[in-house]
Amino acid sequence: MTEHLTGIRPVLDDVLAAADRIAPYARRTPVLSTRIDGRPVAFKLEHLQVTGSFKFRGALNVLTADRDVRHVVAASGGNHGLGVAEAARLRGLPARIYVPHGTPEAKIRRIVAAGAQVIRHGERYAEAEAAARAEAAASGAGFLHAYDDPGVIAGQGTVGLEIVEQVPGCDTVAVAVGGSGLAAGVSLVLGPGRTLVAVEPERCNALHAAFAAGEPVEAPADSIAASALGASRVGELPFGILRERRVRSVLVGDEQIASARDRLWEELRLAVEPAAAAPFAAWLAGQVPGEHPCLVLCGANTDWRPA
Known part of the structure; x- marks a missing residue:
């Protein structure tokens, strides 16, 4: 919808400009730092954003x-x-x-x-x-495209800006992935000392398939998290950004996602939609590296009930 802000793709300056632009209306969502199973972990509570989602x-x-x-x-x-x-x-x-x-x-x-x-x-x-x-x-x-738009990617990148400020010792950020706009935006602000983990359901794996093929390709979109992560093809612009950055692509099953969502409620009283629990599912499975990871809980727009 918008023209590319500074050339062929958004850059860090665009994310900084977006932060100033949206500040009067968007919430600076909090971070919850805790220990689970004896390991430190931080949660970026983006499900508390206006409209219940980073979008x-x-x-x-x-x-x-x-x-x-x-x-x-x-x-x-x-x-x-x-x-x-x-x-x-x-x-x-x-x-x-x-x-x-x-x-x-x-x-x-x-x-x-x-x-x-x-x-x-x-x-x-x-x-x-x-x-x-x-x-x-x-x-x-x-x-207005959901993820293949430079202005959208820059706006989503403000989540990463806040994480860097709120969790300065964070060495890994894990996000759920659909079309990859959030992952691309966050990747723009993470320095070389931080790893981005892109988490997808096993049957909604557009980014994973694109990395394997070397380009965006059609992929299945069948998961309990499909309403949020159901893009059947990763965006060209976010894929181009992520291909050049330090990204680990991992997959989790629907049962793992449902279990992680329920555990967020049982242990922390955090009620989120299935997509938001995907990074936690990956962390529980040992697929998120780092000593001080931050997991983004991306949304909570569902009639929530435990599995």
Whole structure:
């Protein structure tokens, strides 16, 4: 939707600019540092963000930077749509959000409550995206991509800025991955002494498949976390960023995700959606290195109940 801010891809300066731009509306979410199974671990509580997801940061950054847009169209599994809806509401803009059938009703209710119109289309995110792009092209609306947009990536990168400031001893950051916008944004601000772990469900593995193929390819999108991580193809722009950085790609199973989500509630009283528990599942399985890791809990937009 926006032009690339400083060339072919966003850079650290864009993330810093995004932090200033979104500061009046977005929350600086807290970090909880604790010990589990005798090991230190920190949780970035991004599920406490406005709209219950980090997605608000990217949408807000784009819609506050682009003053020419008059109405906006987006496609989403739920969280990006909610972020766009709320950012559009703050700007006084009409918004239409295309979601695939099967999107959790909890997310749809919140999108509607934020003032956007919801259009159900297709069974997968890719189908909803195609329909949203077609409407934008026909109507002249701005199409706001969920992850393959430099302004969105820069906005998501502000999560990483806060982690660096809040957990200065952090040596590893683990994030859940769908289209890879959050992972790409966070990677822009991590120095050479920190490792980024990109965690995906085994059956929603677009980034893992892209690393194996050397380019974005179609991948399955079938998981309990698919409403948030169900991109069937990683974004070209975030893949280009991540390919050049120190990234460890790991996979976790749905049972591991559900168990990790329940444990977050039982031990810490943190209620999150399945996607947010994926980094914790990887950490519990020994797939997140480092002595002082920080795990991003990315969202909580679900009718939550234990498994």
